[in-house]
Amino acid sequence: MSGQHPAPGHPARRGLSVVVAGGGTAGHIEPALALADAVRRMRPDARITALGTERGLENRLVPARGYPLELVPPVPMPRKPSTELLRLPLKVRDSVRKTKDVLERVQADVVVGFGGYVSLPAYLAARGRTPIVVHEANARAGMANKVGARFAERVLAATPDSGLAGARPIGIPLRESITSLDRAALRMQARQFFGLHPHAPTILVFGGSQGAQTLNTAFSGAAQALGRAGIGVLHAHGPKNTLAVQQVPGAPVYNAVPYLERMDLAYAAADLVVCRSGAMTVAEVSAVGLPAVFVPLPHGNGEQALNAQPVVSAGGALLVADEDMTPDKVINEVLPLGRDPQRLHMMSRATLGTGHREADQVLARIVVEVAGR
Structure with a gap:
């Protein structure tokens, strides 16, 4: 964790390292970037790294907001049995291996997942090594977050009935240009x-x-x-x-x-x-x-x-x-x-009366707390 001395051969740490995983659609990427902005405001020394895939909107949105983007192979979850399902274990193994490399290289203190294709390999790569925080934006949780929630330190959701056991409802992190x-x-x-x-x-x-x-x-x-x-x-x-x-x-x-x-x-x-x-x-x-x-x-x-x-x-x-x-x-x-x-x-x-303007700050505090343990 952030209080430890760097291992031999590793560069010295430069502040908190947070990895966000929310690629694919704007609905996954924007909350991740809103959290990144909130963490930066709270901890200006923090290093934020976004995980994404070659084809997702993150290739345009993440660099435009000034954050580094690391690409890993996506792991789409087939909705029904198919030949694609039979090939899934190999795809998962390859994606998890490459995601582990990224987490080690950036010396991640915490992984924050928002669902979507890139979150599943992030959760599996971090499991047992790096603390995980899960945020579910939809009223009905997706497959990746259902998996991630099983071994996450904290589970947050936009609404009370997301389908994730023990999730704390906090709303969705939004850009400061919207909340203000x-x-x-x-x-x-x-x-x-x-x-x-x-x-x-x-x-x-x-x-x-x-x-x-x-x-x-x-x-x-x-x-x-x-x-x-x-x-x-x-x-x-x-x-x-x-x-x-x-x-x-x-x-x-x-x-x-x-x-x-x-x-x-x-x-x-x-x-x-x-x-x-x-x-x-x-x-x-x-x-x-x-x-x-x-x-x-x-x-x-x-x-x-x-x-x-x-x-x-x-x-x-x-x-x-x-x-x-x-x-x-x-x-x-x-x-x-x-x-x-x-x-x-x-x-x-x-x-x-139904809005949550402060969700980005609430999630940022939780992420910093989990990373510091």
Whole structure:
């Protein structure tokens, strides 16, 4: 541990060494990076290393945030019996061996896993050698975290019913740009940044990093009705998609963009958001107090609907099934909600009550404590 003398042949330690494993999707990577930022604020001497795979989003996101990235072979968990399942032991052995090499090279004091393809080899490589902390962001725990939780020092989760025995619910670690966001103070700057009407009711629409065809079809089909009703729209349709929208002369702008680099300003510009309900999205929307219409992904194991349920139950959001999100649904339900400031205000207060702005700091304290034992 950090108080020991370095072994012969090893370089002297330079502060706390934390390895985070959360590659694959933004939902795994962003909490890992938020934790990394919080640890750095708490312990400026800390060295953070991120584990990832060749194909994951971490190859773009991790270096952009200033952290070193170590690539290891992914271990996808097949959902059903197949020839892939028979080859799994060899893949696991190779990935675990390479992950052990990384942990030894960076002299890891603690491994923090967030689920996904890269977490399983990280847990198996650290087992019995390096303390493990597990964080589960989804309402229903994935296979990697179920394995890791069996031999972790501490197990944390976003919600009380994650399926991991003994997990402490703390919410999801979020970027400081989100947790410190003052939507009202940034509203005018944000509207100007996106070229939106300074005062019109504005709806933010996005479907994750790749966009969502359901939302694209529903809102482009309702664009003229929204314009005639005096509602502006900021719509991220996904970098691989295109969106043709007919603007109404004199109406507030309908701004369609491929991707939103400044989510903090997007949240500040909006009065209402319509989006998927991935764990990270629900956590961010709740933390900033933005009323929402959640449209869960129609496939998977139903975790997106579960992610949204606490906010919906509190009165901060509506839940609409993917097959029900049509232009008519936008016109008949989303449009009237966008023009009802009193109801939006009540929803905003309700959703703020479900948020966890301090989760990054709570997890960072636990990680530093475990590493120091």
